[in-house]
Amino acid sequence: MALLDLFTQEIQVINTGMTAFRDDLARGGVPVIQVDWKPPVGVAGEALDIIDDNIAKITAANEKVLDIILKGKPMLIGMGVALDTIPGMKKNLILHSGPPITWDRMSGPTRGAVIGALIYEGMAKTPEEAEKLAASGSIEYAPCHEHSAVGPMAGIVSSSMPVFIVKNETYGNQAYCTLNEGLGKVLRYGAYGDDVVERLKWLEKVMYPVLKKAIESLERGLDLKNMIAQALHMGDEVHNRNRAGTSLFYRAIAPAVIRTCEDRATAAAVLEFINGNDHFFLNLSMPAGKATLDAARNVDGSSILVVMARNGTDFGIQLAGTGNAWYTGAALVPDALYFPGFTKDDANPDIGDSAITETFGLGGFAIAAAPAIVQFVGGTARDAINYSMTMYEITFGENNMYQIPALNFRGTPTGIDVTKVIAKNITPVIDTGVAHKKPGVGQVGAGVVQAPIDPFMKAFEGLAAKLK
Amino acid sequence: MALLDLFTQEIQVINTGMTAFRDDLARGGVPVIQVDWKPPVGVAGEALDIIDDNIAKITAANEKVLDIILKGKPMLIGMGVALDTIPGMKKNLILHSGPPITWDRMSGPTRGAVIGALIYEGMAKTPEEAEKLAASGSIEYAPCHEHSAVGPMAGIVSSSMPVFIVKNETYGNQAYCTLNEGLGKVLRYGAYGDDVVERLKWLEKVMYPVLKKAIESLERGLDLKNMIAQALHMGDEVHNRNRAGTSLFYRAIAPAVIRTCEDRATAAAVLEFINGNDHFFLNLSMPAGKATLDAARNVDGSSILVVMARNGTDFGIQLAGTGNAWYTGAALVPDALYFPGFTKDDANPDIGDSAITETFGLGGFAIAAAPAIVQFVGGTARDAINYSMTMYEITFGENNMYQIPALNFRGTPTGIDVTKVIAKNITPVIDTGVAHKKPGVGQVGAGVVQAPIDPFMKAFEGLAAKLK
Numbered sequence: 004m005a006l007l008d009l010f011t012q013e014i015q016v017i018n019t020g021m022t023a024f025r026d027d028l029a030r031g032g033v034p035v036i037q038v039d040w041k042p043p044v045g046v047a048g049e050a051l052d053i054i055d056d057n058i059a060k061i062t063a064a065n066e067k068v069l070d071i072i073l074k075g076k077p078m079l080i081g082m083g084v085a086l087d088t089i090p091g092m093k094k095n096l097i098l099h100s101g102p103p104i105t106w107d108r109m110s111g112p113t114r115g116a117v118i119g120a121l122i123y124e125g126m127a128k129t130p131e132e133a134e135k136l137a138a139s140g141s142i143e144y145a146p147c148h149e150h151s152a153v154g155p156m157a158g159i160v161s162s163s164m165p166v167f168i169v170k171n172e173t174y175g176n177q178a179y180c181t182l183n184e185g186l187g188k189v190l191r192y193g194a195y196g197d198d199v200v201e202r203l204k205w206l207e208k209v210m211y212p213v214l215k216k217a218i219e220s221l222e223r224g225l226d227l228k229n230m231i232a233q234a235l236h237m238g239d240e241v242h243n244r245n246r247a248g249t250s251l252f253y254r255a256i257a258p259a260v261i262r263t264c265e266d267r268a269t270a271a272a273v274l275e276f277i278n279g280n281d282h283f284f285l286n287l288s289m290p291a292g293k294a295t296l297d298a299a300r301n302v303d304g305s306s307i308l309v310v311m312a313r314n315g316t317d318f319g320i321q322l323a324g325t326g327n328a329w330y331t332g333a334a335l336v337p338d339a340l341y342f343p344g345f346t347k348d349d350a351n352p353d354i355g356d357s358a359i360t361e362t363f364g365l366g367g368f369a370i371a372a373a374p375a376i377v378q379f380v381g382g383t384a385r386d387a388i389n390y391s392m393t394m395y396e397i398t399f400g401e402n403n404m405y406q407i408p409a410l411n412f413r414g415t416p417t418g419i420d421v422t423k424v425i426a427k428n429i430t431p432v433i434d435t436g437v438a439h440k441k442p443g444v445g446q447v448g449a450g451v452v453q454a455p456i457d458p459f460m461k462a463f464e465g466l467a468a469k470l471k
Numbered sequence: 472m473a474l475l476d477l478f479t480q481e482i483q484v485i486n487t488g489m490t491a492f493r494d495d496l497a498r499g500g501v502p503v504i505q506v507d508w509k510p511p512v513g514v515a516g517e518a519l520d521i522i523d524d525n526i527a528k529i530t531a532a533n534e535k536v537l538d539i540i541l542k543g544k545p546m547l548i549g550m551g552v553a554l555d556t557i558p559g560m561k562k563n564l565i566l567h568s569g570p571p572i573t574w575d576r577m578s579g580p581t582r583g584a585v586i587g588a589l590i591y592e593g594m595a596k597t598p599e600e601a602e603k604l605a606a607s608g609s610i611e612y613a614p615c616h617e618h619s620a621v622g623p624m625a626g627i628v629s630s631s632m633p634v635f636i637v638k639n640e641t642y643g644n645q646a647y648c649t650l651n652e653g654l655g656k657v658l659r660y661g662a663y664g665d666d667v668v669e670r671l672k673w674l675e676k677v678m679y680p681v682l683k684k685a686i687e688s689l690e691r692g693l694d695l696k697n698m699i700a701q702a703l704h705m706g707d708e709v710h711n712r713n714r715a716g717t718s719l720f721y722r723a724i725a726p727a728v729i730r731t732c733e734d735r736a737t738a739a740a741v742l743e744f745i746n747g748n749d750h751f752f753l754n755l756s757m758p759a760g761k762a763t764l765d766a767a768r769n770v771d772g773s774s775i776l777v778v779m780a781r782n783g784t785d786f787g788i789q790l791a792g793t794g795n796a797w798y799t800g801a802a803l804v805p806d807a808l809y810f811p812g813f814t815k816d817d818a819n820p821d822i823g824d825s826a827i828t829e830t831f832g833l834g835g836f837a838i839a840a841a842p843a844i845v846q847f848v849g850g851t852a853r854d855a856i857n858y859s860m861t862m863y864e865i866t867f868g869e870n871n872m873y874q875i876p877a878l879n880f881r882g883t884p885t886g887i888d889v890t891k892v893i894a895k896n897i898t899p900v901i902d903t904g905v906a907h908k909k910p911g912v913g914q915v916g917a918g919v920v921q922a923p924i925d926p927f928m929k930a931f932e933g934l935a936a937k938l939k
Contacts, residue, residue, distance in 0.1 A: 238715075250705075250722055253718075253725070255746070258743045261742065267729050270729050271726040271729040274725050274726045274729065278726065375704050384879040409842075411851050411853065412843075
């Protein structure tokens with residue numbers, strides 16, 4: 004289908020899924036033809052019947068969830084050190100991306116990042132010492148997502164790390180994320196060499212106090228919702244492309260940095276670090292998504308995702324309607340563009356909390372706004388449009404603030420609906436970086452990946468069980 | 472035609488213009504059908520014959536011109552005060568936008584800006600005094616374009632004004648442009664109140680020394696070609712939308728400002744001024760275009776434009792193949808989106824050197840990269856694509872560095888070819904702001920306007936006369 008036809012097409016639907024969708028569409032006056040069909044994925048027949056019987060309740064709950072998502076207003080209001088800032092943080096606790104996992108099941112990059120964090124914290128002197136400590140049982144592990152936090156790739160947060168504080172001004176809840184380290188050999192990709200630890204120390208000792216002071220000097224903080232909306236008009240999807248978001252953040256913060264940092268060389272160094280790292284804004288778009296989606300948790304009956312995250316071993320999701328339950332499946336190895344010298348054999352399975360951007364209707368869902376990403380991995384602007392268009396098939400609504408210029412400023416597909424994922428057998432697309440499967444190496448590629456279907460099947464059945 | 476078809480369509484041409492085009496296309500293996508036809512515009516039959524007879528020479532010259540344009544490398548290398556920097560500048564000389572014009576024929580906004588400049592220079596105390604002096608004969612006027620300079624809207628440059636120095640690194644020539652004042656009541660729109668003059672003084676006394684020092688501290692200057700290429704990937708067309716360009720400039724200059732400006736409050740104020748003015752980069756994209764196109768002047772036989780500019784009364788163009796000759800016609804009043812309280816009756820005819828961006832293959836020619844502009848004036852993303860697609864009809868080539876993401880990263884249509892404009896009766900589209908026709912008021916709207924055909928007819932005949 005040609006792009007411009009999409010602007011004007013008449014909606015015509017052949018419904019091959021659950022009858023509830025037919026009824027729903029028919030009520031809306033949309034012509035629909037019902038075809039007898041079972042989802043190609045093996046969800047239990049009983050679950051299908053329960054969802055079908057409860058579709059009115061689910062729809063009402065989803066409307067509430069979508070409303071909360073659209074009304075969310077994430078503001079960057081400050082910074083703090085993880086131990087003093089993140090609820091439940093402890094000195095011997097390490098947060099990681101994705102669903103819960105124990106040391107013995109952790110992937111290479113996650114282990115590498117844990118090793119780096121223990122050295123950074125001064126709890127170990129060598130990688131060998133760190134590995135021993137990590138496996139000793141005296142270190143506790145928990146998902147970032149269970150502490151109002153998010154972390155890209157390995158997503159490791161330890162007690163001394165500085166974090167951004169993002170507040171959902173509408174609902175009062177907060178989310179947290181570390182500072183982005185840049186590209187190359189960095190902790191989040193599982194590297195833990197001296198340079199990695201030194202950079203983390205520089206972020207803590209030099210960058211953090213300067214940025215904290217600058218952010219706190221702003222009367223109202225920084226409006227991340229507005230910045231994300233602008234960034235989408237400027238070629239970002241705020242997951243794998245954050246050049247515009249980083250620029251807008253930089254424009255806003257630079258005068259405050261100058262006014263509040265007495266040492267000019269330090270102020271310049273802080274700004275040069277941000278200017279040299281186009282991914283800097285990722286660690287703001289992620290907590291913006293987290294703060295927005297956390298407000299939509301615990302809406303009884305809702306089939307909309309509030310979390311989609313990977314720990315490098317498992318891919319896990321959480322629904323607004325199923326409390327704190329995780330539904331997991333094996334994380335897949337991405338078909339990606341690999342850097343020279345690396346192949347898919349080197350790649351770790353999909354990893355990171357950054358899929359919070361897709362859960363929020365951005366990232367791969369908004370990739371039509373950022374065709375340069377698709378071009379980078381060998382595709383065309385049309386592929387980017389196709390990815391975004393397909394995501395409207397599995398989302399409950401559209402954003403009223405975040406727009407895709409190439410789709411004539413249509414709102415981004417928002418609110419991943421597990422019933423649609425199962426009914427259509429379409430899983431979310433996720434933009435992602437790819438880490439080496441061994442600890443200590445770093446990034447080996449980037450690409451656009453498809454989520455596995457298993458966690459969605461389990462979530463579908465989990466929601467049915469709750470509605471029974 | 473649907474956008475995505477454009478990516479793959481077979482080229483099929485019905486040639487209704489000069490036979491030379493048919494021959495040209497046929498040589499390239501393109502299927503072409505010749506239809507007997509005369510251009511609907513009244514160029515002399517003799518001129519048509521001469522151009523037709525010389526098409527091989529014209530094409531060879533145009534290839535040379537395109538090559539010079541594509542190889543141009545505009546770098547921001549410094550700043551200076553107009554009197555000491557712009558060749559031929561004098562204390563009693565005022566530069567203006569567009570082709571040459573005398574005081575008695577100047578439009579309201581140009582007169583307003585001249586009045587403001589004379590007050591700013593201390594040569595008059597009141598608008599009445601300034602008007603008298605302006606008309607007295609002791610003030611000389613000349614086009615910016617004849618002094619390697621460009622100016623947006625009224626384009627007034629007087630001797631004390633600071634200007635950017637942009638060097639075409641490949642060919643060694645330089646171009647100059649003043650600092651952008653922001654929106655609202657500003658000199659370039661013909662306003663001359665105390666606030667306008669005070670802002671000009673602030674730019675000269677505070678901003679200029681800080682920026683000059685910062686730019687000079689950079690080892691190689693700033694690569695404007697690279698910034699423009701990036702900005703096109705970020706929703707700018709660098710004429711009416713410069714948010715990304717401004718952001719990229721700001722990112723690059725801020726650390727240098729901090730390092731070189733000892734007074735932190737001043738440094739912050741300078742950056743805040745830039746951050747508050749998304750048009751700041753226009754006054755860099757314009758001299759980038761000027762420096763690039765000036766290197767392509769005086770290529771015998773070329774039908775490609777090196778200047779397209781308006782003084783608010785006349786619309787003028789210059790060709791690479793016709794030396795310093797101006798070909799002019801009446802500037803048209805834009806069909807634009809007018810600000811509340813204003814109508815087309817308030818509008819001055821089209822004004823400004825900013826059409827150098829279109830002459831350079833950007834602005835309206837690249838508007839598919841910046842659909843937000845078209846949306847702002849009531850159009851759709853499709854309209855933006857149509858504008859750019861049509862401009863490929865009248866350009867000699869495509870840029871190899873500046874790309875339009877929505878056209879699958881196709882190079883921008885580059886090198887306006889007057890023979891194509893006449894053969895197809897398609898004139899360039901230009902993004903523009905609209906000034907009030909009376910001096911002292913300011914901006915009243917913005918829109919996308921079509922160039923008048925007259926200057927192109929005269930240029931076509933002028934080129935024929937040179938080739939005779």
